[in-house]
Amino acid sequence: MEEYIRFQNVSKVFHLTREKKEAICALDSIDLSIRKGELLSIVGASGSGKTTMLKLISGILIPTSGTVSIKGEAVHNLRQDTGNVFQKATLLPWRSVLRNVLLPVEVVKGEVRDKDTHRAYELLETMGLKGAQNMYPAELSGGMRKRAALARAIALDPPLLFCDEPSAGLDPTIAESLDRLILSLRNELGITVLIVSHSVPSILRTADSVVFMDAGQVIHSGSLPETLSAGIQKIDDFFSKGTSYR
Numbered sequence: 198m199e200e201y202i203r204f205q206n207v208s209k210v211f212h213l214t215r216e217k218k219e220a221i222c223a224l225d226s227i228d229l230s231i232r233k234g235e236l237l238s239i240v241g242a243s244g245s246g247k248t249t250m251l252k253l254i255s256g257i258l259i260p261t262s263g264t265v266s267i268k269g270e271a272v273h274n275l276r277q278d279t280g281n282v283f284q285k286a287t288l289l290p291w292r293s294v295l296r297n298v299l300l301p302v303e304v305v306k307g308e309v310r311d312k313d314t315h316r317a318y319e320l321l322e323t324m325g326l327k328g329a330q331n332m333y334p335a336e337l338s339g340g341m342r343k344r345a346a347l348a349r350a351i352a353l354d355p356p357l358l359f360c361d362e363p364s365a366g367l368d369p370t371i372a373e374s375l376d377r378l379i380l381s382l383r384n385e386l387g388i389t390v391l392i393v394s395h396s397v398p399s400i401l402r403t404a405d406s407v408v409f410m411d412a413g414q415v416i417h418s419g420s421l422p423e424t425l426s427a428g429i430q431k432i433d434d435f436f437s438k439g440t441s442y443r
């Protein structure tokens with residue numbers, strides 16, 4: 198598989214005061230290569246830099262130093278070819294499920310055509326949300342909200358899908374069905390998927406490869422079998438806990 202996303206010596210520092218006296222190094226000199234079509238799990242303790250990494254690829258954040266590139270092209274600003282299921286719920290409460298799913302279409306294309314609405318209905322059906330199009334986010338269960346967010350993330354058929362803890366707070370059965378859904382999207386659409394996950398069962402079910410973060414650094418990246426046999430204590434501890442990492 199060809200290289201798709203590349204981090205070259207990437208650091209991201211957040212300054213907490215205007216005088217820039219206090220700084221947090223969220224990512225420290227990251228070098229990483231992600232291949233097209235792979236399903237990559239990003240794992241690591243809270244605060245280790247996982248969300249920051251996704252935001253640098255989608256152009257929501259820009260590196261303090263180094264370069265993030267997609268297909269050899271440096272990411273300088275917000276990209277429209279990434280679909281995001283954000284860590285925090287971001288469905289707009291005043292919009293129905295259908296109008297939430299159509300939001301990226303409205304923003305990017307400036308109008309919604311019949312074929313976009315048709316596609317949105319198709320996506321809702323794929324996500325098991327048939328009939329929920331006129332409901333509002335407050336009327337949905339947690340799992341339904343995540344699936345609606347997933348439908349919205351892929352409404353523009355992005356080649357890249359980022360899911361930041363998609364199954365956090367869901368019961369294991371629903372989490373498993375969400376995993377299956379993401380896996381089938383990858384298999385059917387051939388998209389590259391990056392999932393931040395704390396759930397060992399979910400990683401074992403879905404990941405082709407794993408990036409293991411610790412305090413802003415990548416301590417290991419490789420295929421799932423390589424990761425499981427890397428012989429690194431922190432990784433072994435994580436996988437032997439079996440359920441979650443918090």
Ligand SMILES: Nc1ncnc2c1ncn2[C@@H]1O[C@H](COP(=O)(O)OP(=O)(O)OP(=O)(O)O)[C@@H](O)[C@H]1O
Pocket residue numbers: 211212213221222223241242243244245246247248249250284
């Ligand atoms: N906008 C911001 N301003 C200041 N600091 C930030 C900002 N975003 C992230 N950070 C800091 O950068 C570090 C990495 O944060 P990040 O959100 O990437 O962690 P994470 O691995 O996703 O954690 P979690 O598992 O809790 O979601 C943390 O110390 C966090 O406080």
Ligand SMILES: [Mg+2]
Pocket residue numbers: 247248249284361393
């Ligand atoms: Mg995060």
